[in-house]
Amino acid sequence: MHKVVKEDSRNGYTTYFFNGENSYMSLPLLHSDDFTFITWIQPFDLVNKNMSIAGIPSRFWFRTTPMRTLQLTQPGLVDNNTAICDMDSYGWSQVAMVVSKHSTRVYFNGVVVDSFKVKSPKNKIIDSHRFIIGKDSWKDHFHGKMRGIELYDRALNDDEVKQQYRPMVSSFPYVDNLVAVFPYFHYQGGFYDGRKMEQSSLRKEKDSLRGDYILFDKSSSYAKIDPLKVDREITASMWISPQRDEKKYDALVSVGHAFAFRVNPRGALLFTIPQIRDFASKRNLIKNNEWQHVAFSFKEGVGGKIYYNGIVVKTFEWEAYKDVPKYLEIGSSAWNDSYIGAIDDLLIWNRLLTSNEIKKVYRQSASTLESTFYVGSTRPRYIFALIVLLMFLGIIKVRKVQKDSIATLDNEQCERYNEQLLMVVRENLKNTSFTVNDFARDVGVSRTRLYQMTHDCFQVSPKVFIRNLRLDRAALLLETTDEPIYNILFDVGFESRASFNKSFKGRFLATPSEYRMQKRSC
Structure with a gap:
């Protein structure tokens, strides 16, 4: 390592600080055409300049750009840019590249964002099997922090890269800064x-x-x-x-x-x-x-x-x-x-x-x-035996009390909750995997409480509430834009044309095509 500051944080992860001027690492690369590089980055100058994450001299460099894209640059050949990634200055993101003999896959937070064909360099130089982290041939030094740096001597598949992302992101306490x-x-x-x-x-x-x-x-x-x-x-x-x-x-x-x-x-x-x-x-x-x-x-x-x-x-x-x-x-x-x-x-x-x-x-x-019971140091020693005993002796009575104790929400309470319920679903309209469990988690309540909120305030279940907002958004797009119906159904979180048509007709008594024609003829 050259002028890279090693920091051991409270969460057990080792973090490396690159100063953006002369910090870098140099690692020996195994003599293989296939390898995988994975790291977490916290870029400080993301929107100000290109910054090199890693690469092999004379072969290619893996970089960030001010446009928030990831770039695979082959000196003298081509610059390959991914789509814009949701990177933030001072925020942590996982990036990865999987290199095989003829192509390279680029990942952002465990998901493939692009794949490029890699051309062979015309001249191989003596250091082409050194792997450099934090700088490139144009002195585009990385300014920020890295952690979880991993280099494999084979090409990992999509599931293996995703497995490297999930456990680490779930265990990050936000102790940085x-x-x-x-x-x-x-x-x-x-x-x-x-x-x-x-x-x-x-x-x-x-x-x-x-x-x-x-x-x-x-x-x-x-x-x-x-x-x-x-x-x-x-x-x-x-x-x-x-x-x-x-x-x-x-x-x-x-x-x-x-x-x-x-x-x-x-x-x-x-x-x-x-x-x-x-x-x-x-x-x-x-x-x-x-x-x-x-x-x-x-x-x-x-x-x-x-x-x-x-x-x-x-x-x-x-x-x-x-x-x-x-x-x-x-x-x-x-x-x-x-x-x-x-x-x-x-x-x-x-x-x-x-x-x-x-x-x-x-x-x-x-x-x-x-949690219904105690948290942290207040938890009694025999809590699990106590729970079992209570369930055995009083489970029927407890269920009855819980059912009877749910009071109907009044207009003032509904007004307080409406904006939050609408905001959470609207933020996830494009998310096809957004479930009632996700809905309850984002609102910060249990499924039972969420059902009461949507039932009392909107007279529908949480599942129907989500579907209705998707369909209302689709109706607005059909009326005000010329977007193809196939694009609209994906924009509002549906995965098939048949399911979209059936749900839409059930709500608006017309197919999407008929609805658009009716609105345009008015």
């Missing part, structure tokens, strides 16, 4: 690296859903980190259970006089840039005495996003920014706002997490809320 965790009970509250923070009037409490959490029970309750190790980007994620006074603002997180993340008296999430503007979500979003997940991401001079239970509820842009001293306050702000309620799993990153990353952070924590 994580600068603060609260509460951090191993250190009695403090930074991610263990340094303590200033705190006042906080109580450690415990419940059966969240386990240990921190209660802010006075107007003087707060925690403070000074200085905060963020540059121009920040993401915050937390679970809250507020006890709101509807006449005042509640301060969740603030950074000096730079900005504050709050709840306004109308129950909306609020991102405040002092003397500039308040960016607010819809009203009546935040509920009292109920655990819910909130988050925001913000880049100075650009803007940010506000999230509720893993879903974007507000996107805002703002170029102006006042550069001021930064310190993090939890439960208070520079404007004497306070917070009364519970906070758990507050995480602060000095980078922008993507919407998918925020959703995964929410899902990983939300899964614990589906």
Whole structure:
């Protein structure tokens, strides 16, 4: 390795930092025409320049481009570009290339994105069997991090590449650029690296859903980190259970006089840039005495996003920014706002997490809320024997109580849930494998609760709710575009023409072709 910094992270993975100037690795390549290269990348200068991931001198180079494509370049011959990939600066993605004698397959996050024929070089040079990582012949050095670097002396098939992707992505805790965790009970509250923070009037409490959490029970309750190790980007994620006074603002997180993340008296999430503007979500979003997940991401001079239970509820842009001293306050702000309620799993990153990353952070924590029993250290020793005994003695009675205890949702509750239900399905219209289980997971509720929500608010089951939204979107495309019907059915998540026609006619009493003709003749 040449000027590559090796970092051993808390999650057990070794990460390698490439400085973008003179860092690279050189590995011996086995004398074989077939091989496979797989790595995870976190590119820092993705949109600014071409960056070489790896390659073999005089044969080819595997690179990223500012257009967010992966490129297989053969010096003096051809540049092969894949379709645009969903890569993010500072986000982790898995890339792979499988090289055989006559072709190369390129993968992104476990899926083939393109295949190219590789021409033989006219002249083989002495170092053609050295495998270089992090630079190429044009000094397009890689700037960022890599982990999980693997080199095989054979061509892996599609399933084998996918198997390398799945277990690693599912085990990634989001510890990269994580600068603060609260509460951090191993250190009695403090930074991610263990340094303590200033705190006042906080109580450690415990419940059966969240386990240990921190209660802010006075107007003087707060925690403070000074200085905060963020540059121009920040993401915050937390679970809250507020006890709101509807006449005042509640301060969740603030950074000096730079900005504050709050709840306004109308129950909306609020991102405040002092003397500039308040960016607010819809009203009546935040509920009292109920655990819910909130988050925001913000880049100075650009803007940010506000999230509720893993879903974007507000996107805002703002170029102006006042550069001021930064310190993090939890439960208070520079404007004497306070917070009364519970906070758990507050995480602060000095980078922008993507919407998918925020959703995964929410899902990983939300899964614990589906448990009926205890979490973590609060779990009793003989819980499984107790469960069996309860099931044996009272299973019929328990089922009856559960059935009778489900109250019908009223109009106010339906109004609160409608936007989230619609947003989750609309984000997955093209996903043909989107199931009711996926729907419940993305909303953050059980299947039983999801059925109640769609039944009481829309008078249909979750499955029919998904299908109706697909068909409504198809009807709009048929009416307003000239797209072929075959393309439209795939755009809304159907896999066959027969199934699409049958479902469409059942909803609109006409085939897709007849429906388009009727609308065009009006």
